[in-house]
Amino acid sequence: MDNLISVKGLHKHFGNLVAVDGIDLKVQKGEVLGFLGPNGAGKSTTMKMITGFLAPTAGSVAVCQHDVANDPIAAKTRIGYLPEGAPAYGEMTPTSFLDFVADIRGLVGRGKTDAIRKAVEKINLESVMHQPIETLSKGFKRRVGLAQAILHDPQVLILDEPTDGLDPNQKHEVRTLIKEMAPEKAIVISTHILEEVNAVCSRAVIISKGRLLFSGTPAEFAAHSRYHNAVTMSVASGIAASIEKTLAVLPDVSNVESTEIDAELTRVTAIPKDNKPIVENIQNCIQQHNWKVDELFVEPGRLDEVFRTMTMEAESIGEEART
Amino acid sequence: MSRTLIILKRELSAYFATPVAYVFIVIFLLLTGVFTFHIGELYERNQADLEPFFRFHPWLYMLLIPAISMRLWSEERKAGTLELLMTLPISLVEAVIGKFLAAWCFTAIALALTFPVWVTINYLGDPDNTVILAGYLGSLLLAGGCLAIGSFISALTKNQVIAFVISFVICFAFNLSGFPLVLDMFSSWAPQAIVDVISSFSFLTHFESILKGVVDIRDIIFFGSLIAFFLYANVLAIEAKKGS
Ligand SMILES: Nc1ncnc2c1ncn2[C@@H]1O[C@H](COP(=O)(O)OP(=O)(O)OP(=O)(O)O)[C@@H](O)[C@H]1O
Ligand SMILES: [Mg+2]
Secondary structure: OOEEEEEEEEEEEEOOEEEEEEEEEEEEOOOEEEEEOOOOOOHHHHHHHHOOOOOOOEEEEEEOOEEOOOOHHHHHHOEEEEOOOOOOOOOOOHHHHHHHHHHHOOOOHHHHHHHHHHHHHHHOOHHHOOOOHHHOOHHHHHHHHHHHHHOOOOOEEEEEOOOOOOOHHHHHHHHHHHHHHHHHOEEEEEOOOOHHHHHHOOEEEEEEOOEEEEEEOHHHHHHOOOOOOOEEEEEEHHHHHHHHHHHHOOOOEEEEEEEEOOOOEEEEEEEEHHHOOOHHHHHHHHHHHOOOEEEEEEOOOOHHHHHHHHHHHHHHHHHHHHO | OOHHHHHHHHHHHHHHHOOHHHHHHHHHHHHHHHHHHHHOOOOOOOOOOOHHHHOOHHHHHHHHHHHHHOHHHHHHHHHOHHHHHHOOOOOHHHHHHHHHHHHHHHHHHHHHOOHHHHHHHHHHOOOOHHHHHHHHHHHHHHHHHHHHHHHHHHHHOOOHHHHHHHHHHHHHHHHHOOOHHHHHHHHOOOOHHHHHHHHHOOHHHHHHHHHOOOOOHHHHHHHHHHHHHHHHHHHHHHHHHOOO
16 A cells, blocks of 8 residues: 555667666655666656656556556646756746746645745755746756655655755755655655665665666665675785785685775775675684784675676676677 | 646746747837838728738738747757656646647737727727727737647747748748639649638638628637647647657
8 A cells, every 4th residue: 555656567668769678666655766777777767657757668657556647647746756957947936936836736825835935945945036047056956846846745756866966065955855755755766876875765776778677775785796794994004915915815705905095004805705794704813913903894885886787787688689 | 726827827927037028029019010001001091990900910920920839849848848847737738728828818918019000090080990809809810820830830849940930831821822823823733622621721811801890600610720720739749749
């Protein structure tokens, strides 16, 4: 019952190009789902079909149990959508634009003024409310689009790259806002910023060439990394080489990498075989040899590395299939 | 407020948010002035009617209406606001009608601003004001027909210049199709039925019959169904083109 978004066998063809090639998804209330994937993977196209802008070539989408194709108005009423690039009417000011969207959304009287005021406060738009949108900076334009999306406090939020172009403070604010709203809604965001997955998402999917390559929690995502459970320590550069050699022959260590931070300090990372936990072994080893270690931590996994491996693999499989 | 009205309101204020509206109105008034007084020789005719004023409207509209209608949908598609609009809880039909009505209201405003011509003729003579009213009604219907065509064409392209040129050509063809010169071209080879159909599509024939003061229901049906047809085509065009 709490399945607010349900996507079944979604396909989208543009002529010969297959942009979305069979995507199944369910997003429940309380979830923040992150869409990850290389450029042209089909993230935006999927969002356009969820929000009812594009009709799928095959497959179906239901939002709050309303089929988007058969009952579009009911579905659209429950969705707040920030399209890619945050389009808005340039000649309007944020005031008149939000007023227009509120009217279309059927908000009236006190409810309308309150909704606009709340959205403006949450998104910090007060300072530009009377300036034509076309003269706003990129970040502010994006924020106007966000305000428009959350205006009617929708059950489902679809945000296509919501933090793109925002300054670090605003990125932080928007992520906080998303987390605050999360318990009451089903939220889908797309992003190229992998830290955002840890920062806001309860689940992430990787899309490549229109297909889902992976779906799981950020921790599960990170666990695919060969750095998952790796142990990294900072040591004096002088002894780094001997430490590397010693660690490399430990039973569960597959290999050791090191990067020099400066003349004094080097960071040594021991990568385990099959992601086995090796931190105890390494701690014993440190005590045995009496090494002086400045910091030591177990890595959860490196998202960029997982992302690269997964999407590159998909790429090479695709190449093979073609040849 | 119905959603169509909300769209109408937004569109209409969009016209006045840029200089387009003022430029259009000034040029419209200037040209009607030139046509009425210099070419139509309103004074010199010594007749108390506005025939010289209305007679040139089909030619004015053919040039000016595409300038109004060209941005209706091309701009939405180009700026990506179409995606925003179409994911709001509003049907495409409501949006198409709302935008069309906004453009129509705008031309009605421009047309209403020609009232000094009407004041002048009433000051100089004793015209039949019901004929003049019929003239204004006919002019408005004609503008609506051109706008519906222009709106449909602007749904087909993201390029406003192309939208302008094609709408101009089509309105021109609708104007011309009543001319003997054009009809002769067809009557030499086409069956009479086709020639009749072509001439029955002429803006000029329908407009001129209204100008005489007899508002024939068939003329109203003609413009009404023309508008309905092109707005329906407009909806289909957006459906087909929105993704690209
Ligand atoms: N209207 C269209 N006509 C033709 N092809 C299209 C259209 N829209 C998208 N595509 C193609 O579909 C594919 C998926 O595009 P999409 O915008 O969904 O990618 P994306 O994952 O959002 O990429 P990005 O990270 O760059 O935003 C691309 O190859 C794109 O060129
Ligand atoms: Mg995209």
